[in-house]
Amino acid sequence: MSRYSAYLLAFLICVPALAYAEEPRTLTITTWGGAYEASQREAYFDAFERQAGVKIRLKEYNGGIEPLRQKGAAEDAGWDVLDMTEPDALAACDEGLLTHFDPKSLQPAPDGTAAAADFHSGAFLDCGVVHLVYSTVLAYDDRAFPGEKPQTVSDFFDIERFPGNRALRRQPIAVLEWALMSYGVPISQLYDLLSTERGMRLAFRKLDKIRDHIVWWDNGSQPPEFLKNSKTVMASGFNGRFFSARVNDGVPITIIWDGQLLDSGVWAIAKSSPHQKLAARFVRFATRAENMAAFAQLIPYGPMRRSAMTRIGLHAKSNVPMLNHMPTSESNLRRAIRVDSQWYARTEALRQRWFKEWLARE
16 A cells, blocks of 8 residues: 555544544433423523533433433433432432532632632532522412412312312422421421321321322423313422413412422532533533523522522513512521421432322222
């Protein structure tokens, strides 16, 4: 082979590799769909695609760690960045499914304050960073109750005073706490009692009272639709979804803040991700104060950065003051339940077993 032919052959071999290297990279991020995803798209995803020159592929995710176990075992892991609840992030971290998180990787506040001082206490986990506070709440269709309105968790379980179907998530999340609250159990004692067999039996006994009136939901977009279409008169769901349905779509929904279950959203990186550096770059970008505030002005989930909270004003589209609709608003915190993430992570298998056995008795 001549020297020219050898050079030509080497060039032709390298061209496909060079072309592949120059192709836009794709970062796969899990999210929760609906108004939440739309707000993330506007505040984070579009801007990061432009800045980093990458394509973001979104995968809808409805919680739990089983999907991550399956992805981690697959040849094509598929997921890079995950938007998880704190209990799920803790459990996945314990199983070695997530990458260790370094708080020093985050950007300082606009005034130069280090991220460690700007984020609220408890934001940094071994395998992720808490980026927002959201709540699972109860809500009702205004049209269903022209007279007396439901106002408490106990009212949700009172079929006689407030007749009609109730929508509940098909998971043992929030509903066990609400069941005990309806007996009058103090919020401070809920998790201690739920850690006993007696507490679990009491909770499911209360659920028995409304069993025939429950419509189950599996996706966060369903509860507002159920209320809108009068499939149910009351529903559990995420506070931001109910807000969006009322403010953006004009659905007559009212949130019951009594017993709201405060939980946290966590950015985490799958250990199986082949794009670790790019994933970390996205987390750094999404946790900038400016971007977190932009997100919170689209949907009322409280950012975990102090510098982000001070930048929140009116809803970006309707001019509704957003701070009043945050789950962390002082007026909404009076009867809030702060989720015990360690308890949730520790009792995952037990709760699921009790819940599945109860469902099977239908």
